[in-house]
Amino acid sequence: MARSFRLPDLGEGIHEGEVITVRVKVGDAVKEGDIILEVETDKATVEIPSPYTGQCRKSLSSPAI
Numbered sequence: 001m002a003r004s005f006r007l008p009d010l011g012e013g014i015h016e017g018e019v020i021t022v023r024v025k026v027g028d029a030v031k032e033g034d035i036i037l038e039v040e041t042d043k044a045t046v047e048i049p050s051p052y053t054g055q056c057r058k059s060l061s062s063p064a065i
Contacts, residue, residue: 003052010041017041024056037061 021038037048
């Protein structure tokens with residue numbers, strides 16, 4: 001069953017961030033807790049873990065250029 005992933009809360013008062021690294025590709029196996037994205041905010045770079053175990057079936061994000 002496919003599940004959607006939404007960017008979690010990045011911290012108090014932080015409303016946006018820029019994806020700087022995507023660590024998974026479509027087809028990759030992912031375990032809950034694996035780091036799948038790095039997001040840069042005005043305060044820090046935050047590693048985003050996967051909330052699910054499964055396989056990446058589709059990616060709607062790409063790193064900033």
